[in-house]
Amino acid sequence: MHIKDTDTLLFIGDSITDAGRDRTDPASLGNGYVQRIAGTLGERAGGGQAPAVINRGISGQRVYDLEPRWATDVIDHRPDVVTVKIGINDTWRRYDQELLSPVDEFESCLGGLLTRVVRETSARLVVITPFLLPVTPDQEKWSEDLTPRTEAVLRTARAHDALLVRADLVLPRAAEGKAATELARDGVHPTALGHRLIADAWFAEVDSAS
Template sequence: MHITADDRLLFIGDSITDAGRDRTDPTSLGNGYVREIAQALRAEAGGAGPVPEVINKGVNGHRVYDLESRWTTDVVDPRPTVVTVKIGINDTWRRYDSQLPSPVAEFEDCLDRLLTHTRQKLSARLVVITPFLLPVTPEQESWFEDLAPRTEAVLRAARGNDAQLVRADLLLPGAAEASGAEALAPDGVHPSPRGHRLIAEAWLAEVMASHGHR
């Protein structure tokens, strides 16, 4: 299966997906990895040729439960052919800055429900981008106590629903070994332009290759 101009690619998640998009404009893609992917697809089409529709449904601050509350409207109703989900870091972050826990078992059940529901309602290909953290403070190092098992939960839910995986949790820490964490995510969470570009490149490599697309 190739990605063609007839495809509709929908991305949903938190601020990393949102990336400052204008929510009053349904065509706004923000300034992050979603826009990078759209630009790459446009360039591959020669700049003027037909390209897949790209939809950004990221909302800053959201946890997995927030995605569930809007899933039918924002994901099922638009009838996308490829659905990409990136969620999890806020479920960890809120535990530390707001004392708002998101138990990993409940988080996993919720994400699994969303992916399963999508498979039942749509014939869309599923893509899951793992959460990541590039600690820039000693305090953030402690977050891995919560994030590490949460990332494993994301992997289980994705694999259990035949989703393709973009391993941001491996990619970005690996890149940070050479460049430093702050070059890729100044606050440890939100990617820099270079960080977004790395995520976009990884998505394209995974999704295009699996579609047999070159």
């Protein structure tokens, strides 16, 4: 995928995208993978114009929380590339709040959001899969919910011709040679290294796409 210096790249999702951004400042990118992507794009620009990067991640959100803000936070920006990272809270809330997010409903909602991007903009789509690096015994059982949810994300992304960033593969592979907490201290929220791996995986997919 060729990213032009005049492009607008929009990222939306949960806390992994949010990464502590200042929501009172529309230009704030947080301290995670979005900031790293923007920094690399700036370096590639060599002091010239770099693509605009917008972060609209909000901590704690599930896929249903994206729907009411999709027009203002995505469509109205007329982005050229939209990256979506969502799903782990849909699983997490089942275990800490008994708040269910049935996979079929999750898939339908995500599909509707991606369809709107295709129909209402000319943006190219990138989808980052949810991931988990279990660090507690309780998290070991989350796979019963997260595995089929990740499969739903894959199906939906492919149905909309989105590029896929397989965080669910990249981070577990990286954890094979080190403690999971080095990549995500609580199993969910990436460390600086975890965010760098996600950013690197994003570029690997985007740069290699025609």
